[in-house]
Each structure stands twice: as structure tokens, then as C-alpha cells.
Amino acid sequence: MSVTHEVTNQAPPLVGHDPIAGDAALSEACLRHADAAALASLAELGALAGSEQAQEWGRLANENPPRLRTHDRYGHRVDEVEFHPAWHELMGTAVGHGLAGVPWADQAAGDRHAHVRRAVGYLGWTQVEMGHGCPVTMTYAVVPALRRAPDLAEALEPGLTSREYQFGLADPQTKRGLVAGMGMTEKQGGSDVRANTTRATPNGDGSWSLTGHKWFTSAPMSDLFLVLAQTAEGVSCFLVPRVLPGGERNPLALQRLKDKLGDRSNASSEVEFDRTTGWLVGEPGRGVPAIIEMVATTRLDCVLGSAATVRAALTQAVHHARHRRAFGALLADQPLMQNVLADLALESEAATALAVRLAAAQDAGERDYLRLAGAVAKFWVCKRTPTAVAEALEVLGGNGYVEESGMPRLYRQAPLNSIWEGSGNVIALDVLRALGSGSASLAAVTAELDLARGADPRYDAALAQLAAELGDPDQLPLRARRIAGRLALCLQAALLLQHAPAAVADAFCATRLGGDWGAVLGTLPPGTPVAQLVDRAAVVPAGRAG
Structure with missing residues (x-):
């Protein structure tokens, strides 16, 4: 028993990292x-x-x-x-x-x-x-x-x-x-x-x-x-x-x-x-407007909490892949696994960038911006979380399916923020209300989107497509989810184009906006610097960030 139960090829405990400064x-x-x-x-x-x-x-x-x-x-x-x-x-x-x-x-x-x-x-x-x-x-x-x-x-x-x-x-x-x-x-x-x-x-x-x-x-x-x-x-x-x-x-x-x-x-x-x-x-x-003041503020934390859940799952996946060997090499060095991890890293960084931007709007008193951007972020980031966590869990394989790994807890948590305060349909319809005639919210979000105009042709094409969607009022409730999702992706792209490394912004635009993206994560196109994206996503041990 002592020989057969010797532990090898298992990732060490993930401790001693800093999920704030090390991210x-x-x-x-x-x-x-x-x-x-x-x-x-x-x-x-x-x-x-x-x-x-x-x-x-x-x-x-x-x-x-x-x-x-x-x-x-x-x-x-x-x-x-x-x-x-x-x-x-x-x-x-x-x-x-x-x-x-x-x-x-x-x-x-x-x-x-x-x-x-x-x-x-x-x-x-x-x-x-x-x-x-x-x-x-x-x-x-x-x-x-x-x-x-x-x-x-x-x-x-x-x-x-x-x-x-x-x-x-x-x-x-x-x-x-x-x-x-x-x-x-x-x-x-x-x-x-x-x-x-x-x-x-x-x-x-x-x-x-x-x-x-x-x-x-x-x-x-x-x-x-x-x-x-x-x-x-x-x-x-x-x-x-x-x-x-x-x-x-x-x-x-x-x-x-x-x-x-x-x-x-x-x-x-x-x-x-x-x-x-x-x-x-x-x-x-006037109770609904009063309590909506509280509800609207919770939307920030719905986005933050979902971004945190995705980030926690990504951290576990990268850690596991960097210590687990299969078919003669570390998982993290194998091209297909790099593709999956890099795609998860894009999802996480885009969610994080948008979440913290919403908090900055709270500091600045940008109520018009928050009214629309908060709704689209709540719709999209929260809805993407179960998909991302499921993919990260799969990186760990059977080890990720057992409770001791902590991944099942993240997976069960993943749908919550998309349901809280109003599930996807309720939020998508709220996006339409925020887009109402003469919307100051739309003007505020458009001003944000314009900051990145001209930085990437795929982004500019996505803005044109978004404008066409918004300019067609027929059956808006039927298309509410589509519009909310497109708005969220354009906001995320605008932030990444302005502030993220070029490799991150380019890969995001190529996939989320350019159409070269599959139905599942891990389908980044050839030429994407996947190893570079994974390295950026690796969390730094506490005390070494800076």
C-alpha cells in the first residue's frame, strides 16, 4: 500500500498567492x-x-x-x-x-x-x-x-x-x-x-x-x-x-x-x-423606485462577484495545468490546453475590466453611464460565468469533479448572479428601457465606445453593426438579449483596446467581435499568442507582485 499510494503527478495546494496584487x-x-x-x-x-x-x-x-x-x-x-x-x-x-x-x-x-x-x-x-x-x-x-x-x-x-x-x-x-x-x-x-x-x-x-x-x-x-x-x-x-x-x-x-x-x-x-x-x-x-436604488447598486456586485468566480476558476485551472503532466508534457505546455486557458483568460480579463470600470463610474457619479452599462454588464458577465467555470472545471478532469477541489462549489455558485434581482430576460428588457428615446444613458455609453473607435477594424465594424441593431425598432423585445450581449462585448472591447496589452485586445476582437470563435471556449484562431495570454493570467505569489 505504501508504494501504490505514493502521490505523484498531482498539483500542490494552491496557497500563498495574492488574488489582488498578483492578478x-x-x-x-x-x-x-x-x-x-x-x-x-x-x-x-x-x-x-x-x-x-x-x-x-x-x-x-x-x-x-x-x-x-x-x-x-x-x-x-x-x-x-x-x-x-x-x-x-x-x-x-x-x-x-x-x-x-x-x-x-x-x-x-x-x-x-x-x-x-x-x-x-x-x-x-x-x-x-x-x-x-x-x-x-x-x-x-x-x-x-x-x-x-x-x-x-x-x-x-x-x-x-x-x-x-x-x-x-x-x-x-x-x-x-x-x-x-x-x-x-x-x-x-x-x-x-x-x-x-x-x-x-x-x-x-x-x-x-x-x-x-x-x-x-x-x-x-x-x-x-x-x-x-x-x-x-x-x-x-x-x-x-x-x-x-x-x-x-x-x-x-x-x-x-x-x-x-x-x-x-x-x-x-x-x-x-x-x-x-x-x-x-x-x-x-413610490416604493419600486426607492428599492430599485438599492437593487441597482447590487448590480455592481453581481458583476464583481461573477468576475471573481471566473477568476477563481481560472486560477485553479492554470495552477493545475502548470503542475499536471500528461502524454509526456505539462498540460500547460500543450497547444490545445493553452488555447483553452488563453480563452478563459480573455473571458476573465474582459469581465474584470468592465466590473472595475463600473465601480469607477460610481466614484465619478456617472449615473447615466451606470444605468445602461450596469445592466448590460449584469446580463452578459453573469450569464457567461457558468460556461467559463464549467470549462475551467474540465481542465482539472475528474479531480475537478470532486468536492475537495472546490470547483463544484464554484460551479454551483456560477448561475446565482444571473438570477438575482431579475434573470436574463428581465435584465435584457431593462436594457431596452435604458435605451429609450432620447436616452442619456445611451449617449454616455456611446461616448465610452467612441474612445476606442479607430483602434481596430473589427471593433469599428462591431460598432456599425450595433448601430444598425439599435436603429431597427421592429421586434425589439425579441432581440433584447442580442442587443444586450452586443453592447456588453463592445464595452469590454473598448476597455481592452484602450488599456490591455495588444495581444489581449487583438485576441478578444478577433474572437468576440470578428466572428472567428467557436461555440465553446478553447477555439482561438491560429496565430493567437496563447502562451503569452496564459502567462499573464497566472497569479503571482503574495509579496512578489509589483
Whole structure:
């Protein structure tokens, strides 16, 4: 047994790398849209993200999912969610490094790159375990929406923009750090939130009583939520805390936790409201625009999270191929494997470039650009993620199909962001709304596309084709996915043509725009410098980036 079980030709553990500074595409995007100080401030987080310790936290959080405890030993309703200690390590690290609500406070204090810094850190850190990214995202995204109720924002923003993670139910105004969640969808409506039946009635003291249910409530262990309910004026938005001022628990019954395909370390719940107290956010009857402020902000993290998932899968694939031998040579030295890895690297770099550009638009207040670019990026990058992760998993072969590799966890996670907030059709139709007559969003995105005009004939031809698509109004809903995808590819190409090495931009335009691309990844045309692209995609060990 000692002879037959000697381990040979297996890749060593992937530890000691830096998925932030050691990722050429990500670090260059940080320097481009922020500065060296922003990248340097993430050095500790990057080193931790590539460590054995952090990877063990991710494994334990995924393998020990949250548990719902509805009652205490005496029969009192408590509705608490219990997590493995590894989850709290992940959350504490994310919040402590400013990946939740901190950028809003930093931006108000004059930091011009707060959202880019946070985006780069989020993309690198969530490669450890994506599930805890949900409450981190919700906490980040709730701040601009809550500002529609200035009194509530003034009271709660200090906790939401804190670097302290304080788990446990208590009066939000007594806690040093807060976590937020969201409850929009109901059984009968799904994305059609105007079909919601939860009702809110005024209490006469400025508060409201909510009665109804929510089919999906993100992060039910949170301190507070934004939820939708019907009032006499129509669908309205409310802030609902778990604990009321003074310490009394708000009636909010967690019926069960969802048994999900992926994202298993994070809790999602069905919730019942029974005269649950809430406070109005925004105007009565204007709840959809109010909560959409939060939803639109989460789109950035949908793109960042999907880019992180692709990058994590690519990193595993390159690492494996550089250590595994087959047919007399390393996998990474074999032409066909180089083609696959290079194609995956193009997919990853394009997603990363667009994701960080969206964060820069948040810093710059480019609302018109974000309205359209955020939608097309959410559609395309999130939808490409399952394809890319599946291809990366296949690089590892049978080793990638077993749970210990971590690749199945990435594969189960891959479809999530394409479904969250509205699946592909909902987002594609939202792209059409953003393209409406006289669209300032289209003008803002066109200005971005024009920056790369003339850099590559295939790109110019793609812009002409896009213009023709947009100029043909017939059956636009039928063609919404086509238009969204073309817009996303043109935006990615524009960024790569301006900022990426020539080999990257050329290969991207030749395949994604020029038509010389197969139905699957790994079909780059002859002449593509595949080895150069793979070398660029290889992650650098911690401490060696620069």
C-alpha cells in the first residue's frame, strides 16, 4: 500500500498567492481607475485571501451551512440563524477591510477612489467564499436607498458604514456595526413586485404595521431590511429592523431557510410579517423606485462577484495545468490546453475590466453611464460565468469533479448572479428601457465606445453593426438579449483596446467581435499568442507582485 499510494503527478495546494496584487488584470484596473495607494491598502487582504487559513474558512463555511432556530428551550419564538465560526471570520474580514458600507462614508470624506478600492478588494476577497458576499453587498447597497429617508439615514448610516462586524440581535442604534438585507419577492409575483400582497397600515406615530409574507429574504440574520408593501397609494418601501428601539424584538417570523443550489454558506429565508413595525423610505406609492436604488447598486456586485468566480476558476485551472503532466508534457505546455486557458483568460480579463470600470463610474457619479452599462454588464458577465467555470472545471478532469477541489462549489455558485434581482430576460428588457428615446444613458455609453473607435477594424465594424441593431425598432423585445450581449462585448472591447496589452485586445476582437470563435471556449484562431495570454493570467505569489 505504501508504494501504490505514493502521490505523484498531482498539483500542490494552491496557497500563498495574492488574488489582488498578483492578478495583472485586476491590479492594473485598480491603478488605472484609482492609484497605487489604493492598491497598497489592499495588500493585507490580498495576502490573507490566498492563505491556507482563509481557504479553510471558506471550506468550513460552505460545508457547515446556517441553521434556523425558531424557538428557545422555553418555547419563546426567537427566529435566529446560527452560523459556523468560519462564516463570522469571513464576515469580520470583509467588513473590517471596508467591503461593506465604508465607501459611502469615505467618499463623503473626500476619497475619490473609495468605490474602486472597495470593488477591487471585493473581487479578490470573495474568491475565498462567495456566499458571505451577499450580506456584504446588501449592506453596501442599502445606503443610497436609505438616504431617501434622511432621518433614518442619519441614525443608521454610522452603523452601516462601520468597519466593525457585530453579530447578534439588538437595537440597531446601540450597535457598533450593522448588516442589512432585502425582502422584495413574494410567492405569486417573483420579479413582478407590483403583484405583492403584503400590506402596510399607518400607526399614527410615523411608523407602519406590515402584514404579509416574503418568498425570498436575503440575509435574514441582518439587523434591518428594506421591504416592499402595499399602501393606499400603491407599492411602498419600508425599513424593517429585527429589533425595535428600546430592545423589543420586531414580529418577524423566519418560516424556513431555502435549500439552494449554491451560495450554501449564506442564509436565505421565507419570512412572515404579522403587524411588523416599519418606517417609510421615500414617498408612499413610490416604493419600486426607492428599492430599485438599492437593487441597482447590487448590480455592481453581481458583476464583481461573477468576475471573481471566473477568476477563481481560472486560477485553479492554470495552477493545475502548470503542475499536471500528461502524454509526456505539462498540460500547460500543450497547444490545445493553452488555447483553452488563453480563452478563459480573455473571458476573465474582459469581465474584470468592465466590473472595475463600473465601480469607477460610481466614484465619478456617472449615473447615466451606470444605468445602461450596469445592466448590460449584469446580463452578459453573469450569464457567461457558468460556461467559463464549467470549462475551467474540465481542465482539472475528474479531480475537478470532486468536492475537495472546490470547483463544484464554484460551479454551483456560477448561475446565482444571473438570477438575482431579475434573470436574463428581465435584465435584457431593462436594457431596452435604458435605451429609450432620447436616452442619456445611451449617449454616455456611446461616448465610452467612441474612445476606442479607430483602434481596430473589427471593433469599428462591431460598432456599425450595433448601430444598425439599435436603429431597427421592429421586434425589439425579441432581440433584447442580442442587443444586450452586443453592447456588453463592445464595452469590454473598448476597455481592452484602450488599456490591455495588444495581444489581449487583438485576441478578444478577433474572437468576440470578428466572428472567428467557436461555440465553446478553447477555439482561438491560429496565430493567437496563447502562451503569452496564459502567462499573464497566472497569479503571482503574495509579496512578489509589483
